[in-house]
Structures are given as structure tokens and as C-alpha cells.
Amino acid sequence: MNNYKPVIGVLGLCLIISMPLQADGNEALYELLNALHENGTIDEETYRAIRQVAERDERQQNNQAREVTRAEVQKQVAEQTRKAEQRASRDKQPTINTRGKFEVTSADEDFSFRVGGRIQADAAIHDQDLADHGNGSEIRRGRLFASGTLWRVWDYKFQYDFTGSASGGIADAYLAYNAPAGVRVQGGHFKEPFSLQNMTSSKYINFIERGLPHLFVPGRNIGLEFSSGSDHWSAAAGVFGSGIDSPSGGDDEGMGVTGRATYAPINDGDQVLHFGGALSYRDTGQAGTTRFSSRHESHITDIRQVDTRNMGIDLQADDFYRYGLEAAWVHDRLTLQGEYMGVELNGNGAQPDAGFDGYYAEVLWFLTDDQRSYSGSGGAFKSVRPNSIVGKGGIGAWQVGARFSNVDLNDGAINGGEADNMTLGLNWFPNANLRFSANYIRVLDTDGGPVAGDEPDIFTVRGQVEF
Incomplete structure (x- = not known):
């Protein structure tokens, strides 16, 4: 080995x-x-x-x-x-939203900028009675706006109406601070908080024009407002000067104080129950006058159905109070809505004290499986968003409705007129940005005023686009 x-x-x-x-x-x-x-x-x-x-x-x-x-x-x-x-x-790139609108938001969401607008084109045919109302068409509203957020807590908006009508020009121009504890402080030119149909945008009201009692609404003025709210309530109060709805003369333009509160004990996906009230005080200032008037719930006529200037002069008043109560119930496709409004006038000189009031009640029903949307914090209704969209195999949202409205501007020697109107309406929403409406207005009665006894039939249509 x-x-x-x-x-x-x-x-x-x-x-x-x-x-x-x-x-x-x-x-x-x-x-x-x-x-x-x-x-x-x-x-x-x-x-x-x-x-x-x-x-x-x-x-x-x-x-x-x-x-x-x-x-x-x-x-x-x-x-x-x-x-x-x-x-x-x-993550550092801004977010651009073009789904039905144009909005840019910074990556940290501290800043945002949005541009948008609306176009409302109307046409009307009047079946004449005593007065010559005429037929015609118009761009009822043609507005563009820019709005956004600065440093997360500041909001701004500027909106201009290009129609050239009495309501044209600057609509909204304000800056708002969203303070802690849910309080919002807003200053500029905007709507005084009054009335459900007023605080609901003209894009989202149930009929082409608001009901007759809308003549009591203070409209947009320059002021400072404090507001707050949640899904079930809202509260707003402010101090206001003059604006396009409150002409003044001399050095003293007058002043107003307006407040509104709403409560929605039910506000879920299928049902809304809304209650509200508003109160407004207005000092007429050096002018010492005021006026209340309304067309026949159709803007395509210069004739006033009721008008406190019927005697050729404005009402003489040191000041006056406005008040309003409102209620609405939405259950699935059904909408019930109504308001009661009035004015108490403190006359001056030869003008005695006076009081006027009015109301409307309306019922609407969606023929399709749709319903109105609601903002509890704003105490107002928002846009209709159809479940079935035209262009994607759907037919849009279809809605029918009826409204009765009344206003009484007669009191003693004041003959502004009392009117009753009935309106039937049809609305079609192909999508959230388009709306087409048709209204038939039957003037049931006109008692006194500038066109006493005038009872025309009116057919009016509107095409609307918002973006």
C-alpha cells in the first residue's frame, strides 16, 4: 500500500x-x-x-x-x-380638473384657481290681453367668473355679467377668510342672505324665473358677513350698504342688516327636510325712498305686473323691514317647496306706514330616477346630476313641475297691485352642464297696479350651459 x-x-x-x-x-x-x-x-x-x-x-x-x-x-x-x-x-405637480369645469389645485392644496361661467338664452311668446307685452328673445345671463383659494384659508371670487341689462355688470366680487371653529368672514359685493330661492343659484332654481315674492329680496350689495354651518344647519348675518338693487342719492346711501338661519333635521341621500327664516332691516338713507315691482315671471317684457311706483313716484320711507319663512321637502324624485315673504314700511312725510306680502308653493317630480341635491351648510339647493347621461347611452334627467305664486302690493292708498300666477314647467338635464327648460305661465288675476285686469298667457323657453 x-x-x-x-x-x-x-x-x-x-x-x-x-x-x-x-x-x-x-x-x-x-x-x-x-x-x-x-x-x-x-x-x-x-x-x-x-x-x-x-x-x-x-x-x-x-x-x-x-x-x-x-x-x-x-x-x-x-x-x-x-x-x-x-x-x-x-406629487409636486398641480392637479388639473377638467371634468365639467376647469380648476387647478396645487400639490399641497394650499392654492386653487378656477374659471367658469354660464350662458342662459331665453325666448318668450306672450298671448296678449290688455297690455302689449310683445315677443322676443334675449341672453338672460352671460357670466364669467374667476375664483380660488389662497393659503388654504382665503377664498376669492370675481364674477361679471356681460348682458348689459339692469342686472349686468359686477355680480360677485368678494374675499373670504375661513376662520377656525368653522366661521367664515366675507367682505365685498355678494347676495344678502335672504330666501331659499334667492340663495339657490339661478342655474338650479326649479323654473326659468323665480316666483313673484322674489321682489322682496334685497339682492346683491356691498357688505361684511359672518356665516357658519354644517350638513344640517346654516347661519349667516351681515351689514350691507348699497348695491345695484338699492339705488341711493346724496352722501348717505343708507344701511342694511340681514340675517338668515336654516335647519335640515333630515339630510341624507334620499330625503331632505328644510326649514328656514330670514329678517332684514334697511335704512333708506338720504334718498328716503324705495320701490317694489315685478314682471309677469317672464323677463322678456318691460311691463311690470305689480309696481309700487304706479302713482309715478317711489314710496317715501325712512326705513323698512323684510321677513321671510321657507320650507322644502325632497323625497327621492319628489320636491315640495314654498316661501312666505313680506315687508313692513315706516313711511315719512305724507307717506303712511304700509305692509306688503307674498308667497309661492311648488311641486316637482322627476320622470327619471333622479333627484335634487342640497347643501346643508349653505341652506340651498345645488345642481342636478343625472344618473343617465346623454352621449353615454342615457336620456338625461327629466322633471315636471307646477307653481302657484301670489304677491300683494296694495295697502290703503298704495295701489301697487295684487297678482296670482300659475306656472307649469318641464326641465331636461342631458348632463350636469346643460339644461333646457320650457314654462307655461298663466296670469290668473291682476288686481290693481299698472296693468289691472291684464291676464296674458306666456310661453317661455331657456337653453343653459354652465362650466
Whole structure:
């Protein structure tokens, strides 16, 4: 056997040299090397030399493995860093919303900017009675606005009406601060908080024109308002000067104080129950006069159905109070809505005190599976968003309705007139941005006033786009 040791030794050395230096291979190599050393195949010097070579190679391979692992880790880190930078870059980009509107919002939502507007085109045919109302068409409202948010807590809006009518020009121009505890402070030119049909935008009212008692509403004026609200209530009160609805003369333009509160004990996805009330005081200032009047719920006529200027002069008054009560119930497709409003006038000089009032009641029904939307914090109705959209296989939202309205501007020697109107309406909403309406207005009675006994029939239509 000893004669074969040199051969075995050579073979063993060849095997040792050819073995890969991996974890399992290193253990086998050292076992074989130890065996050859113990049986005398290799001497001590050879054993140490081979072991040193093996340990050196093992260290080199470990270093190479570590270099490979480090390179892979660095590659993964670089890839993840690149992806994170891409996400951060996207997060820094503003959000642009063009779904039915155009609005840009900063990535941190501290700033926003929106532009929009509305166009309302009307036409009317009057079946004449005593007065010559005429037929015609008009752009009832043509408005553009810019609004937005600054530093998250400041809101602004500027809206201009380009129609050139008496209600044209600046509509809204205000700055608002959303203070802590849900209080909003707003200053500028905007609507005084009064009446449900007034605080509901003309884009979203149930008929083409608001009912007769709308003549008592103070409209838009310059003022400062404090408001707050939630899903079930709203409250607003402010101090107001003059505006396009309250002409003044001399140095003293007069002043008004108006407040409104609403409560909606039910406000869920299928049902809304709304109650509200408003009170307004107006000092007529140096002019010492005021006027209340209304057309036949059709804007395409210059004839006033009722008018306290019937005697040729405005009412003489130091001041007056407005008041209003409102209620609405929406249940699925059904809407019931009504308001009662009035004015108590404190006369001056030869003008005695006087009081006027009016009301309306309306019922509406969606023929399609749709309903009105409501804002509890604003105490007003919002846009109709059809469940079935024209252009996407749907027919839009279809709604029918009826309204009775009354106003009485007769009191003692004041012969402004009393009127009763009945309106039937049809609304079609192809989508949330378009609306087409048709109204038939039957003047049931006109007692006194500038057109006493005049009872025309009126057919009016409107096409509306908002964006």
C-alpha cells in the first residue's frame, strides 16, 4: 500500500487544486488535506503551503462575493431612489380638473384657481290681453367668473355679467377668510342672505324665473358677513350698504342688516327636510325712498305686473323691514317647496306706514330616477346630476313641475297691485352642464297696479350651459 502513497498523493493534490472554493467545497478540501497529512502522503511543509494557498484563495473569493453583493445593493438603492424621485416629482405637480369645469389645485392644496361661467338664452311668446307685452328673445345671463383659494384659508371670487341689462355688470366680487371653529368672514359685493330661492343659484332654481315674492329680496350689495354651518344647519348675518338693487342719492346711501338661519333635521341621500327664516332691516338713507315691482315671471317684457311706483313716484320711507319663512321637502324624485315673504314700511312725510306680502308653493317630480341635491351648510339647493347621461347611452334627467305664486302690493292708498300666477314647467338635464327648460305661465288675476285686469298667457323657453 505504501508503494501507492505517492500516486495517491499526486491524485489528492490534483483534486485539492481543482476543487471550487465554496463553503461546502472548503470543508471537503480541508478534510482531504488533513487526511493526506495524517497518513504521511504529504509532509508538514507541503501541508502548510497548500493550506495557506487554500485560505488565501478563500479570502479572495469572499472578497469578490462581497463586492458583487455590494454592487447589487447599490444598484437596488439607485433604482429605488430613482423611483422615489419620480413619485416626488409627480406629487409636486398641480392637479388639473377638467371634468365639467376647469380648476387647478396645487400639490399641497394650499392654492386653487378656477374659471367658469354660464350662458342662459331665453325666448318668450306672450298671448296678449290688455297690455302689449310683445315677443322676443334675449341672453338672460352671460357670466364669467374667476375664483380660488389662497393659503388654504382665503377664498376669492370675481364674477361679471356681460348682458348689459339692469342686472349686468359686477355680480360677485368678494374675499373670504375661513376662520377656525368653522366661521367664515366675507367682505365685498355678494347676495344678502335672504330666501331659499334667492340663495339657490339661478342655474338650479326649479323654473326659468323665480316666483313673484322674489321682489322682496334685497339682492346683491356691498357688505361684511359672518356665516357658519354644517350638513344640517346654516347661519349667516351681515351689514350691507348699497348695491345695484338699492339705488341711493346724496352722501348717505343708507344701511342694511340681514340675517338668515336654516335647519335640515333630515339630510341624507334620499330625503331632505328644510326649514328656514330670514329678517332684514334697511335704512333708506338720504334718498328716503324705495320701490317694489315685478314682471309677469317672464323677463322678456318691460311691463311690470305689480309696481309700487304706479302713482309715478317711489314710496317715501325712512326705513323698512323684510321677513321671510321657507320650507322644502325632497323625497327621492319628489320636491315640495314654498316661501312666505313680506315687508313692513315706516313711511315719512305724507307717506303712511304700509305692509306688503307674498308667497309661492311648488311641486316637482322627476320622470327619471333622479333627484335634487342640497347643501346643508349653505341652506340651498345645488345642481342636478343625472344618473343617465346623454352621449353615454342615457336620456338625461327629466322633471315636471307646477307653481302657484301670489304677491300683494296694495295697502290703503298704495295701489301697487295684487297678482296670482300659475306656472307649469318641464326641465331636461342631458348632463350636469346643460339644461333646457320650457314654462307655461298663466296670469290668473291682476288686481290693481299698472296693468289691472291684464291676464296674458306666456310661453317661455331657456337653453343653459354652465362650466
